[in-house]
Amino acid sequence: MSQTVKTEQDQPIGKTFSFMFVFKRYPIIPALCLLPVIICGIFGPLFYPHDPTMMNLGSALKPPAFLPGGEFSYFLGTDHMGRDLLSRLIEGARISLLISVFGVLLSGLIGCSLGMLAGYMGGKADEVIMRVVDAQMSIPAILLTILLAAALGVGVTTIIVAISVVFWTGYARVIRGETVSLKQREFVVLAKVTGCSKARILIRHIFPNLISTITVLATLQLGRAILIEASITFLGVGLQPPDTAWGLMISEGRMYMATAWWIPTFAGLAIMATVLGSNLMGDWLRDKFDPKLRQL
Amino acid sequence: MAPVLEIKSLVKHFLFVTDGVILRKYKMLKAVDGVSFSVDKGACFGIAGESGSGKTTISRLILLLEKITSGKILYEGKDISKLARKDILWYRMRVQTIFQDAASSLNPRMRVRDIVSEPLEVQLGKTLTKKEIMERTEEMIRLVGLPTDKLANYPHELSGGQKQRVAIAKAVILHPALVILDEPVSALDVSIRAQILNLLSDIQAQQDLTYLIIAHDLAMLQHVTTDIGVMYLGKIVETGKTENVFNEPLHPYTKALFAAVPWPVPGRVKKAPSLKGEIGNPLDPPSGCRFHQRCEYAKRICREAEPLLVETRPGHSVACHKINEPLWRAS
Numbered sequence: 001m002s003q004t005v006k007t008e009q010d011q012p013i014g015k016t017f018s019f020m021f022v023f024k025r026y027p028i029i030p031a032l033c034l035l036p037v038i039i040c041g042i043f044g045p046l047f048y049p050h051d052p053t054m055m056n057l058g059s060a061l062k063p064p065a066f067l068p069g070g071e072f073s074y075f076l077g078t079d080h081m082g083r084d085l086l087s088r089l090i091e092g093a094r095i096s097l098l099i100s101v102f103g104v105l106l107s108g109l110i111g112c113s114l115g116m117l118a119g120y121m122g123g124k125a126d127e128v129i130m131r132v133v134d135a136q137m138s139i140p141a142i143l144l145t146i147l148l149a150a151a152l153g154v155g156v157t158t159i160i161v162a163i164s165v166v167f168w169t170g171y172a173r174v175i176r177g178e179t180v181s182l183k184q185r186e187f188v189v190l191a192k193v194t195g196c197s198k199a200r201i202l203i204r205h206i207f208p209n210l211i212s213t214i215t216v217l218a219t220l221q222l223g224r225a226i227l228i229e230a231s232i233t234f235l236g237v238g239l240q241p242p243d244t245a246w247g248l249m250i251s252e253g254r255m256y257m258a259t260a261w262w263i264p265t266f267a268g269l270a271i272m273a274t275v276l277g278s279n280l281m282g283d284w285l286r287d288k289f290d291p292k293l294r295q296l
Numbered sequence: 297m298a299p300v301l302e303i304k305s306l307v308k309h310f311l312f313v314t315d316g317v318i319l320r321k322y323k324m325l326k327a328v329d330g331v332s333f334s335v336d337k338g339a340c341f342g343i344a345g346e347s348g349s350g351k352t353t354i355s356r357l358i359l360l361l362e363k364i365t366s367g368k369i370l371y372e373g374k375d376i377s378k379l380a381r382k383d384i385l386w387y388r389m390r391v392q393t394i395f396q397d398a399a400s401s402l403n404p405r406m407r408v409r410d411i412v413s414e415p416l417e418v419q420l421g422k423t424l425t426k427k428e429i430m431e432r433t434e435e436m437i438r439l440v441g442l443p444t445d446k447l448a449n450y451p452h453e454l455s456g457g458q459k460q461r462v463a464i465a466k467a468v469i470l471h472p473a474l475v476i477l478d479e480p481v482s483a484l485d486v487s488i489r490a491q492i493l494n495l496l497s498d499i500q501a502q503q504d505l506t507y508l509i510i511a512h513d514l515a516m517l518q519h520v521t522t523d524i525g526v527m528y529l530g531k532i533v534e535t536g537k538t539e540n541v542f543n544e545p546l547h548p549y550t551k552a553l554f555a556a557v558p559w560p561v562p563g564r565v566k567k568a569p570s571l572k573g574e575i576g577n578p579l580d581p582p583s584g585c586r587f588h589q590r591c592e593y594a595k596r597i598c599r600e601a602e603p604l605l606v607e608t609r610p611g612h613s614v615a616c617h618k619i620n621e622p623l624w625r626a627s
Contacts, residue, residue, distance in 0.1 A: 186401040190466070193359050194415040195388035204414075208405035 027284040033277025037270070041097035044090040049073065052091040052244050056082035061260045077262045079253060085262065089270055091244040096274065099156060100225035103163030104218050110164060111171025112214060116202055118172065119179025130176065133169045141166045145228055149237040159238055163225050171217055178213055182206050212289035216282050223278035230271050246271050298372075299334035300474050300506045301358070306331045306367035308353050312579070323579050327353040329530035330367070332605070335474070335523070340500065340507040342517040342538070344553070345527035346575050351510045355476045358508070359393055360384065371474070389419045392467040396479035398459035402451035409447040412436060412465045419470055432469065439502075440465045440495060457488040461495070468499055477509045481516065493520055514557045518542050526550045529576050529586040532605060536612035546614040548591045585617065593618045 022028065050073075060082040062074050076085040118129040136144070148162040182188060183206070191201050226246075232238040233247025241248065246267040253263025308328040315321040328350045335341040343351050356362045358369055360376060369376045371387060379387055392415075395401045402411055413433040416424060424432075434444050440461040451459055460480070467475055480496065481489040497520060500507060511517055517524055518538060525535040526549065534547040545551045552571045573590050576582050582589050588598040597617050605615040614620070 186395045186397060187403040189361065190393065190395070190401055191403075191414070192361070193388060193391075193393055194466075194470075195385050195418050196414070197418075200418065204406075205403055209403070211405075 030281035033273045040090040040093035048087040050084035050087045052087040092246040095245045102160045103225045107164035107167035111168035115172035115175030119176040216286045220282035223275035301335040302370040304368040307365045309365045340521045342509045342521035342524040349527040350530040390473045392472040393476040398463045436465045534614045540612040
């Protein structure tokens with residue numbers, strides 16, 4: 001009769017439940033922060049409780065449902081114009097997502113191409129591009145965005161352009177460094193020996209090896225983009241009142257802080273959760289892609 | 297036979313900033329300092345030497361990865377530093393290389409199929425159809441002894457020996473004339489080295505290739521090469537047919553190198569002493585014969601005059617005052 005001896009190794013890994021294991025393996029917290037924003041951003045109009053821009057002065061400054069005087073139909077309360085805050089929060093996610101995603105994509109496109117060019121070509125091209133990066137990095141991001149927004153006029157496109165102009169330097173620096181180190185690798189030298197053109201080496205050999213770095217950078221930049229968008233909107237050079245944006249909700253609710261704290265607070269929490277989620281997601285991706293940090 | 301590759305007093309100096317911020321001080325690193333040799337068609341020329349002797353710089357110069365300081369490299373009689381753009385592409389088809397570290401020679405983000413077929417696509421993509429490229433890739437992967445289902449794998453899914461086989465397939469798929477092997481087996485397990493060396497010599501016989509092997513493993517070089525050149529601090533100190541050089545090494549440095557190889561011969565007594573000290577500093581090479589500080593036969597002339605590479609007997613040249621002086625006296 002054979003008797004199975006149970007050892008530690010016999011236990012299937014999946015059965016030994018451990019919180020740390022699950023959290024390291026899957027990006028649960030970042031997903032919890034980001035998924036609602038993404039869902040609201042894409043499908044928002046399908047489930048607004050109210051029209052986010054519909055004013056109803058009769059029900060202005062209603063507190064959230066869980067406070068005395070609150071109504072269930074205005075779950076997070078209303079602002080000074082009687083607009084439903086939950087609906088406005090959902091609508092704000094759309095704008096934030098749109099601006100941050102396109103801003104990050106456009107800045108990534110500019111930054112990565114210039115970074116790869118500087119790193120691979122070296123010499124004069126490298127000098128010029130990197131000095132421009134250094135010069136621009138010495139100007140505070142928020143100041144530069146305000147200047148650009150003021151110069152180009154307000155609107156969604158303007159903010160996207162302004163964010164791209166501010167952010168491309170971050171990509172260019174990191175991508176240049178990575179490209180310089182990839183350039184020395186044997187497979188790139190071999191590609192040259194085989195007769196590959198510079199364009200082919202950059203596209204087929206260097207770019208695929210940068211994708212993980214770019215993904216991590218882009219995820220981290222997403223949070224910063226949302227912060228910048230909210231900041232300049234709050235300061236009054238971003239989106240303007242008929243639009244709905246989180247930064248706008250904070251700036252409008254600022255005056256009512258003492259009497260109706262819920263107007264700026266929920267928008268602020270939404271910004272915080274999104275930025276936190278994108279930062280945590282970036283960290284998680286970095287740990288996953290970087291073999292030196294990978295443990296599981 | 298006509299030489300495939302001729303190297304004529306090749307010099308490569310690197311400029312290094314040693315000191316100073318505004319008024320910079322430069323020093324010249326003489327990585328390759330007047331090297332001449334020629335490689336015949338179908339031969340297997342080995343370059344031996346310690347690290348820092350300039351072996352790899354020579355290969356990088358032949359591969360057009362560095363600019364020549366002076367001297368000439370002739371490929372089939374053409375000066376490669378004067379090739380036109382179109383001819384450079386042609387030259388890149390004729391001369392291929394295999395590096396020591398197969399793991400970093402293969403793009404980690406490309407499948408084996410794309411790695412092996414890339415040279416064909418780049419060089420002959422306009423004349424061959426996709427199907428022909430695929431057929432030749434499969435043929436090549438079978439030739440290097442890998443099953444064709446490995447074509448769909450990524451490099452990290454292969455073992456060290458398999459990676460080197462893929463690197464070989466990629467290098468020979470264009471049927472080049474000359475393949476430069478820079479330490480082709482030193483990163484591999486001893487058990488796999490022989491397999492890879494046999495594969496290389498099979499391919500050489502089959503495709504009529506010429507090899508230039510750069511290595512420090514003398515036992516391996518004796519086994520596979522037909523000619524050999526021994527380098528010391530950017531110069532060739534001894535060169536000739538492999539059997540001549542190995543049977544009767546003349547230069548004290550070659551003797552010392554060979555004495556350091558643990559040949560498995562019972563009862564063998566070490567004849568030459570092992571080398572004293574370190575290889576000289578290439579930024580500030582010793583005067584005269586570069587080996588004189590470590591040479592037990594060094595005399596005054598060795599410190600003062602640089603010995604020339606002289607053919608002491610057919611197919612065997614050496615650059616050493618001790619060997620060459622009696623010859624001069626006699627003539």
